[in-house]
Amino acid sequence: MSAAANKELMQEIYDELAKGNRMPFRNAMAEDFRWIMKGKTAWSRTYEGRNAVRIELLQPLFEQFGSDYKNTPLRIFADGDHVIVECEGRVTTKSGKPYNNQYCLIFRIENGKIKEMTEYLDTALVNETLAPPPWFTKAA
Amino acid sequence: MNAAARNREILETAFAEAARGNGAAFRDAMADDIRWTVPGTMRCSKTYEGKENVLVGLFRPVMAQLDANFSYRATRFVAEDDIVVVQLEGRNTTTSGKPYNNSYCYVCRMEDGKLKDVVEYLDTKLFSELIEPGAFPAK
Numbered sequence: 001m002s003a004a005a006n007k008e009l010m011q012e013i014y015d016e017l018a019k020g021n022r023m024p025f026r027n028a029m030a031e032d033f034r035w036i037m038k039g040k041t042a043w044s045r046t047y048e049g050r051n052a053v054r055i056e057l058l059q060p061l062f063e064q065f066g067s068d069y070k071n072t073p074l075r076i077f078a079d080g081d082h083v084i085v086e087c088e089g090r091v092t093t094k095s096g097k098p099y100n101n102q103y104c105l106i107f108r109i110e111n112g113k114i115k116e117m118t119e120y121l122d123t124a125l126v127n128e129t130l131a132p133p134p135w136f137t138k139a140a
Numbered sequence: 141m142n143a144a145a146r147n148r149e150i151l152e153t154a155f156a157e158a159a160r161g162n163g164a165a166f167r168d169a170m171a172d173d174i175r176w177t178v179p180g181t182m183r184c185s186k187t188y189e190g191k192e193n194v195l196v197g198l199f200r201p202v203m204a205q206l207d208a209n210f211s212y213r214a215t216r217f218v219a220e221d222d223i224v225v226v227q228l229e230g231r232n233t234t235t236s237g238k239p240y241n242n243s244y245c246y247v248c249r250m251e252d253g254k255l256k257d258v259v260e261y262l263d264t265k266l267f268s269e270l271i272e273p274g275a276f277p278a279k
Contacts, residue, residue, distance in 0.1 A: 038243045039263040077220040084218055084225045086247060102179040104245045104261040106227065120245040120261035122180035124268045
């Protein structure tokens with residue numbers, strides 16, 4: 001796919017996320033999708049495969065959210081297989097804390113599927129606002 | 141060569157020089173009226189307006205916490221038109237001897253071959269622990 005087609009794919013996915021619809025994102029993840037979360041937080045690591053992303057990252061993360069999660073794209077750029085999405089999340093945790101993070105996401109797209117994503121975010125906010133994932137507590 | 145390729149080449153050169161310890165090449169690539177934004181919730185999170193404010197208000201206090209010139213290496217460039225996104229890995233040591241290896245993503249907008257607008261993403265937790273207390277003390 002061209003850079004323009006890859007950009008359009010991510011634009012559509014984020015237009016839906018801005019409305020709170022996470023399905024297009026979920027459906028676009030390749031089976032061997034890798035999610036690389038940068039930083040030194042309890043959540044920071046590489047999640048290998050769509051199942052690990054869902055079970056070890058997204059499920060425990062959304063478990064902590066007490067309101068609908070919305071993510072609004074600010075800017076989207078594309079160059080070949082890579083699409084950059086700068087975006088802002090908005091959600092309140094179950095304990096009532098706002099968790100409004102700003103992200104820079106670097107996607108690699110292959111045949112219309114998301115193969116890899118590197119996530120830069122305000123890790124200090126993650127550390128202050130989110131509890132560690134359950135597997136982190138067990139491993140520690 | 142199109143705009144994206146030209147802008148990418150300018151920054152590839154500037155970061156290659158920076159990786160060799162030549163910070164002047166990167167400073168020279170900054171427009172006088174550059175806007176540099178550090179998103180997030182840190183004390184230093186804000187937009188720095190103008191090259192002087194970036195150098196004096198942001199770079200200088202950070203550098204003062206490091207034991208040598210700032211060292212990092214670009215791992216990926218992604219360019220579209222006037223935008224170049226650069227992923228970087230830093231390898232530094234604080235003045236107290238702690239390793240400070242941060243990961244950065246710069247979203248750069250170029251104008252007339254110069255850096256006009258930069259949004260800097262980084263591991264703010266690591267920065268808050270190792271750099272911020274000395275560089276941007278709580279008031």
